[in-house]
Amino acid sequence: MSTLRFQALKEASNRRPSKFEEADRKSNIFGANVFNDKAMKQFLTSDAHKGVKDAVQHGTKIDRKLADYIAMGMKEWALSKGVTHYTHWFQPLTGTTAEKHDAFFETSYDGSDPVEKFGGGQLVQQEPDASSFPNGGIRNTFEARGYTAWDPTSPAFIFGTTLCIPTVFISYTGEALDYKTPLLRALNAVDEAATDVCKYFDKNVKKVTATLGWEQEYFLVDMALANSRPDIIMTGRTLLGHTSAKGQQLDDHYFGSIPTRALNYMRELEQECMYLGIPVKTRHNEVAPNQFELAPIFEETNLAVDHNSLLMDVMQKVAERHDFKVLFHEKPFKGVNGSGKHNNWSLATDTGVNLLSPGKTPMSNLQFLSFFINTIKAVDTYESLLRAAIATASNDHRLGANEAPPAIISVFIGQQLTKVLAELEGVSTGKLSPEEKTDLKLNVVGKIPDVLLDNTDRNRTSPFAFTGNKFEFRAVGSSANCANAMTTLNTIVAKQLKDFKKEVDALIDEKGLKKDEAIFNVLREYIKQTKNILFEGDGYSEAWEQEAAKRGLSNFKTTPLALKAKVSQQALDLFKEMNVMNHVEVEARYEIELEEYTKKIQIEGRVLGDIARNHVIPTAIRYQNTLIENVRGLKEIFGSDFENIAKEQIVLIKEISSHIEGINRKVEAMTEARKTANVITDAQEMAEAYCDDVKPHFEEIREHCDKLELLVDDETWTLTKYRELLFTR
Ligand code: ADP
Ligand code: MG
Numbered sequence: 001m002s003t004l005r006f007q008a009l010k011e012a013s014n015r016r017p018s019k020f021e022e023a024d025r026k027s028n029i030f031g032a033n034v035f036n037d038k039a040m041k042q043f044l045t046s047d048a049h050k051g052v053k054d055a056v057q058h059g060t061k062i063d064r065k066l067a068d069y070i071a072m073g074m075k076e077w078a079l080s081k082g083v084t085h086y087t088h089w090f091q092p093l094t095g096t097t098a099e100k101h102d103a104f105f106e107t108s109y110d111g112s113d114p115v116e117k118f119g120g121g122q123l124v125q126q127e128p129d130a131s132s133f134p135n136g137g138i139r140n141t142f143e144a145r146g147y148t149a150w151d152p153t154s155p156a157f158i159f160g161t162t163l164c165i166p167t168v169f170i171s172y173t174g175e176a177l178d179y180k181t182p183l184l185r186a187l188n189a190v191d192e193a194a195t196d197v198c199k200y201f202d203k204n205v206k207k208v209t210a211t212l213g214w215e216q217e218y219f220l221v222d223m224a225l226a227n228s229r230p231d232i233i234m235t236g237r238t239l240l241g242h243t244s245a246k247g248q249q250l251d252d253h254y255f256g257s258i259p260t261r262a263l264n265y266m267r268e269l270e271q272e273c274m275y276l277g278i279p280v281k282t283r284h285n286e287v288a289p290n291q292f293e294l295a296p297i298f299e300e301t302n303l304a305v306d307h308n309s310l311l312m313d314v315m316q317k318v319a320e321r322h323d324f325k326v327l328f329h330e331k332p333f334k335g336v337n338g339s340g341k342h343n344n345w346s347l348a349t350d351t352g353v354n355l356l357s358p359g360k361t362p363m364s365n366l367q368f369l370s371f372f373i374n375t376i377k378a379v380d381t382y383e384s385l386l387r388a389a390i391a392t393a394s395n396d397h398r399l400g401a402n403e404a405p406p407a408i409i410s411v412f413i414g415q416q417l418t419k420v421l422a423e424l425e426g427v428s429t430g431k432l433s434p435e436e437k438t439d440l441k442l443n444v445v446g447k448i449p450d451v452l453l454d455n456t457d458r459n460r461t462s463p464f465a466f467t468g469n470k471f472e473f474r475a476v477g478s479s480a481n482c483a484n485a486m487t488t489l490n491t492i493v494a495k496q497l498k499d500f501k502k503e504v505d506a507l508i509d510e511k512g513l514k515k516d517e518a519i520f521n522v523l524r525e526y527i528k529q530t531k532n533i534l535f536e537g538d539g540y541s542e543a544w545e546q547e548a549a550k551r552g553l554s555n556f557k558t559t560p561l562a563l564k565a566k567v568s569q570q571a572l573d574l575f576k577e578m579n580v581m582n583h584v585e586v587e588a589r590y591e592i593e594l595e596e597y598t599k600k601i602q603i604e605g606r607v608l609g610d611i612a613r614n615h616v617i618p619t620a621i622r623y624q625n626t627l628i629e630n631v632r633g634l635k636e637i638f639g640s641d642f643e644n645i646a647k648e649q650i651v652l653i654k655e656i657s658s659h660i661e662g663i664n665r666k667v668e669a670m671t672e673a674r675k676t677a678n679v680i681t682d683a684q685e686m687a688e689a690y691c692d693d694v695k696p697h698f699e700e701i702r703e704h705c706d707k708l709e710l711l712v713d714d715e716t717w718t719l720t721k722y723r724e725l726l727f728t729r
Contacts, residue, residue: 031277189580194494372413377530
């Protein structure tokens with residue numbers, strides 16, 4: 001009896017949407033649980049408040065005494081909201097967030113004088129027992145421990161009854177052990193380089209901020225149904241299951257009316273986000289059944305990354321109240337679309353200018369073009385590194401799977417900007433005649449705002465697309481921490497802007513060119529050099545793969561191959577030069593990601609082997625026995641005529657046997673491949689062995705299992721089916 005499946009189905013079909021009423025209008029509750037400016041004004045002395053603001057805006061250090069005052073105010077604020085504990089909240093390289101709660105509550109040694117305490121020391125630094133976080137050998141090498149340190153640029157917030165203080169996580173020798181540290185360094189690098197370039201156009205610019213607006217895609221599956229599938233519980237995706245007769249072919253889910261249970265979940269989630277200061281704005285159904293998307297208003301990148309990490313945690317917690325499980329995996333179901341997390345990215349000045357948005361004057365448009373073309377150039381130079389930044393075992397299912405960007409990195413800019421670049425390519429070398437300058441300003445650079453207004457040709461197949469006033473990095477996976485992609489993107493753009501500045505300055509100083517002439521000259525060369533990375537066609541097509549190969553673009557379809565770019569000499573030099581990561585840090589990350597890949601595939605292999613042998617085969621045998629019984633009965637009644645009458649059953653019995661044999665043989669082969677892979681000592685080779693020798697068995701095993709699902713009596717089948725997982729609402 002397949003009790004678990006039917007119990008789960010009964011539970012799921014009896015569900016009613018959980019009741020939910022909004023507490024107040026959004027603008028009234030936004031940021032209520034964040035130690036933001038408003039709270040600081042109320043709970044901090046003006047000196048302490050200024051100290052935090054200076055730290056955020058100018059990176060000024062906060063001394064111990066000031067930290068004491070800030071901690072005191074923060075504690076009072078938290079206690080006024082019923083908070084009992086505090087935690088340093090950080091993002092180790094596990095991909096999730098980490099927290100260890102400590103109570104504010106303290107007593108004297110004899111248990112007297114109970115009091116709530118929280119000092120500057122506890123705010124600024126903590127030492128979690130961090131030996132179990134991935135460190136890629138850093139801590140072993142240096143025999144140093146890790147500590148967390150307050151990041152005042154991301155405000156503290158209250159979740160439940162805990163005060164969460166965003167922190168970096170580093171070893172005592174200074175190596176980053178988390179996602180945030182390199183990200184902050186990359187944001188610093190891009191700030192410096194971009195501010196320098198901005199000064200060509202506006203001397204008043206003092207700071208450039210990278211902005212990020214992520215779009216989080218996810219699946220909602222009924223909790224009972226999800227819990228009935230060991231593969232979903234253990235790996236976040238279905239390792240087997242025959243596709244349901246109806247999938248997404250009718251396009252009836254995308255942007256459709258949101259199912260009530262899901263909608264009530266989203267409403268409560270959005271309210272939680274409001275309290276936490278996460279400015280979520282958009283919600284809609286996505287392409288696949290039970291797939292949805294949530295997008296915020298964009299923010300400064302460090303904050304946006306924190307908010308996305310926090311959101312993923314909050315999403316799962318709120319889902320429990322609505323009897324849902326959220327699947328963040330990039331490909332939870334075969335045969336329907338997977339999930340991504342588009343990273344919309346731009347640069348903004350402290351004077352309020354979006355540097356990737358065309359302006360009103362020819363000069364501001366030249367500024368736009370400088371940032372636009374430099375971004376393209378950065379992607380062109382570092383395409384394989386950008387690919388490596390989004391490489392994970394789960395994202396491999398998505399990239400190049402004819403629904404998501406291919407594993408080839410290219411840039412889409414639209415017809416009109418393609419024309420603008422073509423015209424700029426014709427700019428004369430060296431000094432420009434007054435006529436040429438006027439023509440450029442009036443007819444090329446001056447026309448940009450008009451053309452962008454009708455720049456509506458959106459190419460959904462491009463991994464990196466310009467969408468009017470920002471670039472959209474679409475290849476990022478739905479389960480990823482955006483920091484990996486954002487660290488890389490901001491670092492390569494920083495490096496490119498730095499080089500651009502050098503080249504322009506050289507033309508001004510050595511060739512005596514005017515500033516705008518120098519800029520036009522450098523941009524012209526960049527346009528010539530970067531043609532290979534620009535692609536406007538269908539990124540899903542076979543033809544593009546061939547074309548891209550001719551152009552010399554990399555096409556790493558699997559994570560182990562893609563990750564190598566992380567430790568290329570080019571990458572090591574880049575991260576070092578831009579002060580984002582030293583060699584040890586880069587190499588540690590590379591090791592960690594390889595290991596994570598290997599472990600993920602290893603776990604999937606074990607779970608698949610277990611389900612195939614211990615769920616699928618016994619079920620198939622049970623059903624086969626029923627058939628055998630039936631044939632035996634027919635023989636008793638009809639004698640020699642039975643063979644004709646029981647023909648179908650006999651065919652089925654044989655088919656079932658052959659699939660059982662297939663499963664056993666292939667699980668055996670997979671296990672052998674794992675054993676061979678497990679003795680490899682080199683992390684790269686081991687990951688490749690798992691990728692090339694272990695993983696290919698998954699599909700073969702699955703095929704037999706899925707065929708059996710079609711043959712076996714539905715009443716007997718133990719595993720919850722695709723149609724049930726995807727269409728129960
Ligand atoms: P879509 O791409 O789905 O059509 P939009 O273009 O409206 O949707 O924006 C998607 C995301 O891009 C949103 O999260 C939005 O906040 C973000 N976004 C818009 N402008 C910027 C910007 N200048 N920098 C970073 N993100 C931005
Ligand atoms: Mg978008």
